[in-house]
Amino acid sequence: MEPHRDYLSRLADIDAKVERARVDPEVVLGRAAGLLAGRTGCRVDEAHAHLLRLAAERGDDPGETAADVLEALEDCTPQKPDRLGSLTETALRPPPPAGRRSSPGSFPSSGPAAPSGVPSVVSGWADIVQQVLDAVPGRHIVLMPVRDRNGRIEDYTFAAASPSVVDLSGRRGTQIVGRRVSETYPTLVNGPIWEAWGESIADGLSREVGPVPYASPAERAPVDVTLTVRVRPVGLGLLNSWVRHDEEDRLAERIAQTEQLGNLGWGEWDLLTGKIVWSEGLYRIYERDPAEGPLPSEESDALTVPEDIPLRQQAVEIFGRGETVDVSYRIRVGDRIKHIRTIVDAVRDTDGRPVKVYGIVQDVTARETSRVRLAEVEQQLREHQRSLAAEHRLTVQLQQIVLPIPAAPFDLPGLRAAVRYLPAETASRVGGDWYHAAAADDGSVVLAVGDVAGHGLQAAAVMAQLRHALAALSVTTTSDPAALLTHLNQLLYAGRSAADLMPLTATAVVARYDPPTGTLVWAQAGHPAPLRARAGVTTELDRPEGALLGAFPEVRYGTAAATVVPGDLLLFYTDGLIEHRDRTLEEGLAPVLVTLNRLSGERNQQPLAELLAQLRHANPDDDACILAVRPLPVASDPGGDDG
Numbered sequence: 001m002e003p004h005r006d007y008l009s010r011l012a013d014i015d016a017k018v019e020r021a022r023v024d025p026e027v028v029l030g031r032a033a034g035l036l037a038g039r040t041g042c043r044v045d046e047a048h049a050h051l052l053r054l055a056a057e058r059g060d061d062p063g064e065t066a067a068d069v070l071e072a073l074e075d076c077t078p079q080k081p082d083r084l085g086s087l088t089e090t091a092l093r094p095p096p097p098a099g100r101r102s103s104p105g106s107f108p109s110s111g112p113a114a115p116s117g118v119p120s121v122v123s124g125w126a127d128i129v130q131q132v133l134d135a136v137p138g139r140h141i142v143l144m145p146v147r148d149r150n151g152r153i154e155d156y157t158f159a160a161a162s163p164s165v166v167d168l169s170g171r172r173g174t175q176i177v178g179r180r181v182s183e184t185y186p187t188l189v190n191g192p193i194w195e196a197w198g199e200s201i202a203d204g205l206s207r208e209v210g211p212v213p214y215a216s217p218a219e220r221a222p223v224d225v226t227l228t229v230r231v232r233p234v235g236l237g238l239l240n241s242w243v244r245h246d247e248e249d250r251l252a253e254r255i256a257q258t259e260q261l262g263n264l265g266w267g268e269w270d271l272l273t274g275k276i277v278w279s280e281g282l283y284r285i286y287e288r289d290p291a292e293g294p295l296p297s298e299e300s301d302a303l304t305v306p307e308d309i310p311l312r313q314q315a316v317e318i319f320g321r322g323e324t325v326d327v328s329y330r331i332r333v334g335d336r337i338k339h340i341r342t343i344v345d346a347v348r349d350t351d352g353r354p355v356k357v358y359g360i361v362q363d364v365t366a367r368e369t370s371r372v373r374l375a376e377v378e379q380q381l382r383e384h385q386r387s388l389a390a391e392h393r394l395t396v397q398l399q400q401i402v403l404p405i406p407a408a409p410f411d412l413p414g415l416r417a418a419v420r421y422l423p424a425e426t427a428s429r430v431g432g433d434w435y436h437a438a439a440a441d442d443g444s445v446v447l448a449v450g451d452v453a454g455h456g457l458q459a460a461a462v463m464a465q466l467r468h469a470l471a472a473l474s475v476t477t478t479s480d481p482a483a484l485l486t487h488l489n490q491l492l493y494a495g496r497s498a499a500d501l502m503p504l505t506a507t508a509v510v511a512r513y514d515p516p517t518g519t520l521v522w523a524q525a526g527h528p529a530p531l532r533a534r535a536g537v538t539t540e541l542d543r544p545e546g547a548l549l550g551a552f553p554e555v556r557y558g559t560a561a562a563t564v565v566p567g568d569l570l571l572f573y574t575d576g577l578i579e580h581r582d583r584t585l586e587e588g589l590a591p592v593l594v595t596l597n598r599l600s601g602e603r604n605q606q607p608l609a610e611l612l613a614q615l616r617h618a619n620p621d622d623d624a625c626i627l628a629v630r631p632l633p634v635a636s637d638p639g640g641d642d643g
Helices: 002-023 025-040 044-058 062-073 084-092 120-135 192-203 247-262 280-285 297-302 306-320 365-402 457-476 481-494 585-600 607-614
Strands: 140-147 153-161 207-215 224-234 237-244 264-270 276-278 325-333 336-348 354-363 410-412 415-422 431-439 445-455 506-514 519-525 531-534 537-540 560-563 569-573 624-631
Touching: 025 044, 025 062, 025 120, 044 062, 120 140, 120 153, 120 237, 140 192, 153 192, 192 207, 192 224, 192 237, 247 264, 247 280, 264 280, 276 280, 280 354, 306 325, 306 336, 336 365, 410 431, 415 431, 415 607, 431 457, 431 624, 445 457, 445 569, 445 624, 457 481, 457 506, 481 506, 481 519, 531 585, 537 585, 569 585, 569 607, 585 607, 607 624
Parallel strands: none
Antiparallel strands: 140 153, 140 237, 207 224, 224 237, 264 276, 264 354, 325 336, 336 354, 410 415, 415 624, 431 445, 445 506, 506 519, 519 560, 531 537, 531 569, 569 624
C-alpha cells in the first residue's frame, strides 16, 4: 500500500501546484494566450495583446477575461488561423444551458493518453500544440520538463513533434511523443543543449546553441552530425527548432541557392495520384503563397499570353511524342509580363505513357528585356551606320569635286609635280586634307598642303573653303606665303559661331617657288615642315613660326627660304603620313626618309611616280595628302620623262 500512497501524494502535490497556478492572474493570462494561439494558429504574443485589448473593451481585469476565455474555449471548435477575433467572441458568448464546462485552466485531450501522473491541463495543452505543429512547416519539437519531488528538473518529455521530424534512428515525430529525452537521446543529458533548456525555463528567454556535435549512443550505428538548436519558452514547455549541418542540409541549401542565383524553380506532377509539388523557387516565379499550394494546371495554362498559346500547344505535341520539351513563352503574373523557359521530361511506363512529369522553370525576363534593348541599340547602330555611309558618300563626292587628284605627274613653270591622296580605311573617318599647286600671275608657283581638324562632311566643307580661298587669293591678291596664311586664318576664325563648343581649326604649309632663281619661300601654320632630298640625304627645311589656322584672331606668320636645284626632291605632306598613336614622330618619319634617300641617290627617270607609289600612311584611321615636286633642268624637254 505504501507505493500507492506515494503515488496519490505526488498526484495531490501536482494538482495543488496546478490549482495555485490557476489563481495567479498572470499565469491564467499566459495560458489563455497559449490556448488561443494554438486554436487560431497566430503567435502567442499576438494572442496575448488581443486578450489585453479585449479586457480593456470590456472594462474588465485581464486575468478575469483570460479565465473566462479558458473556461469557454473548452467547448469551442478549433478555428482557422484568421479567426482570432471571432474565436474569442465565440468563447466569451454566454454558453448554452446544456453541456458540461470544465474549470478554468483545464484543456480537452484529443490525442494520445497523457503519461501517467501528468495532469489533464498539461495533456490538453500538448494536444493543442501538436495541432499547431501539424500545420507549421519545418522541424520542431516541444518538450515538457519532468520534475522530482523537490521541484528540480530531472528529465524532459517529448510533448509534441512536427510530422517532418525524423531523428537519427529513423523515428518519426509521433513515435517520440511521450518518451523521455534521457531514454531516447542519452547523449544529450547534461550537455550544452540540456543546459540551455534549463536556463530558458528559469529565465523565460530564448536561446540558440551551436553548432554543437551530436553522437548517437554506442549501441546504435555510429552517426555524428553537427546541430544548431534554437530554444524558445512556449506556454508550459519549450519549443525546439534545429538545423542539421550535414550533407543533406548542405545539398538542400545548395539547391535553394542555385534556384535563387539562376531564378529557377522545379516541379513534379504525379499523374497516378494527381499530386503536384512545387519548389520554393517556383512559388517565387509565379508570386504565389506556398500556403495556397501549387497552381492547378488549368490555372497555370490560363496565365499564358494569348499570342504564345501556339508555343505551348506545340510543346504538348512534342511531349506527346516522348521527347524532352524546351520551350520559352510569356505569362501574365498580376500586372506584369514574365518570360519563362520551361524544360519538361517524364518517367514513362513500359508502354511509353508518362507516369510522373518533371519540370524546371526559369524566369528569363531580365535576359529577354536585355535582348530587346540590345536589339533596339543594334537597330539604332544600323541607322547610324547608314547615316554615316550616306555622309561618307557625300563627303567623297565633295572631295572628288573640290579636290580632283591628277592620275599622273604634271608640269608647272620650272617644276614637275605629282599628287597622291591616301584615304582613311574607315568610312566614317574621311577627313579634310587638301593640296594646291598652280602658277601665280607673277610667274611664280604656289604650292600648299593643309589638314582640317576632324572628319566627315563638315571637315570636307571647310577644306573646300580653304582651298578655293587660297586659289583665289594667290591669283588676285598676293603670292606671299605669310600673307596667304594670314588671310586663311582670318577667314576660318570669322566663321566661328558662339554655339561652337569646339571650333574648327586647321594646319597648312604654303610655299612660293621662283623658277629663275630656284628659291623656295615658305610659311607654316602648325604644320610639318617640307622634306628636301638631295643626293641621298633628306632634311627638313628650317621651320618658321606660325600658329594653327582659326585658333586666334590675329597671328604673325614668319617665312623661311631654301634653294632647290635640279635633282632635288621636295615633299609636302599631311600628318597622316607619319603620325600614329603607337609610334613616335621619328618612327613614323623613318620609312619616308629611307625612300627619299634611295630615290634621290639614284638616276631614276620617274622619281615622283615611284616615290608616291612606295609611300604608305602610318595611320590607317586618318587621311594623308602628299605633294611631291622636283625642279626641271632648264635645257630639258618638259615632256621628256614621266616623273
